[in-house]
Amino acid sequence: MTESIKAVLECKALAKSFEEGPEKLEVLKDVNLFVGPSERVAVVGSSGSGKTTLLQLLAGLDHPSSGEIRVCGHELAAMKDAHQNELRNRHLGFVYQFHHLLPEFTALENVSMPLLLRKNTSIKQIKDKAEELLDAVGLIARARHKPAELSGGERQRVAIARALVTEPDLVFMDEPTGNLDPNTAEKVHGLMQSLSQEFTTSFIVVTHDMRLARQMDRVFRLESGTLILDP
Numbered sequence: 001m002t003e004s005i006k007a008v009l010e011c012k013a014l015a016k017s018f019e020e021g022p023e024k025l026e027v028l029k030d031v032n033l034f035v036g037p038s039e040r041v042a043v044v045g046s047s048g049s050g051k052t053t054l055l056q057l058l059a060g061l062d063h064p065s066s067g068e069i070r071v072c073g074h075e076l077a078a079m080k081d082a083h084q085n086e087l088r089n090r091h092l093g094f095v096y097q098f099h100h101l102l103p104e105f106t107a108l109e110n111v112s113m114p115l116l117l118r119k120n121t122s123i124k125q126i127k128d129k130a131e132e133l134l135d136a137v138g139l140i141a142r143a144r145h146k147p148a149e150l151s152g153g154e155r156q157r158v159a160i161a162r163a164l165v166t167e168p169d170l171v172f173m174d175e176p177t178g179n180l181d182p183n184t185a186e187k188v189h190g191l192m193q194s195l196s197q198e199f200t201t202s203f204i205v206v207t208h209d210m211r212l213a214r215q216m217d218r219v220f221r222l223e224s225g226t227l228i229l230d231p
């Protein structure tokens, strides 16, 4: 991926420390990353190496100690909180290890949820879009089921449909397959591959599973506070 291609996400010289009394814990020291359209990037690293911290910074959910982050051409530090929220709603999606679906709502209602916040979108448009995404993740037949009536892999696919329903440019995933068996995890990763092409969505995925990380376009290891490209 060359830098002449427009970045969906770019960070330079990113650093993050936590002050703990007189102690300073330097978690990230010099992180540089460029993610292009439809690119799927895995971040691996040992427990405590700073993977979740990095995702939080890249999504604008925490502030770096120093360095620069640009998301879809916007420098996060230069934006007010309200604009950052708008940027997240319009351009970013999130999938976590535990799907965070709302238990009292159906799969279709869960996937529709992010669009209900949008102005100028009719109920019919929302339903059509949510159904399109449920179809894309192979779950249209389960649209009326509540999360408790779905398997772990199906719930995670609903969570992916929900993250993609707003047509984000970039989806962050934190251990999205961490609680799934290897076969189901592999299917979820296969799905990401087809969705990244179909919807021109980039993915940044934190995972402990090297086998699955290898299915991404590039794998980075977070080590001693910096990202190293895993050959």
Ligand SMILES: Nc1ncnc2c1ncn2[C@@H]1O[C@H](COP(=O)(O)OP(=O)(O)OP(=O)(O)O)[C@@H](O)[C@H]1O
Pocket (backbone or CB within 6 Å): 018, 020, 025, 027, 045, 046, 047, 048, 049, 050, 051, 052, 053, 054
């Ligand atoms: N708010 C905080 N205040 C102080 N220290 C923190 C804070 N958040 C994270 N840390 C520390 O920063 C380091 C990195 O944490 P982080 O959660 O990013 O690691 P990780 O690579 O995601 O780990 P895991 O794979 O176990 O989830 C850890 O030593 C953690 O204790």
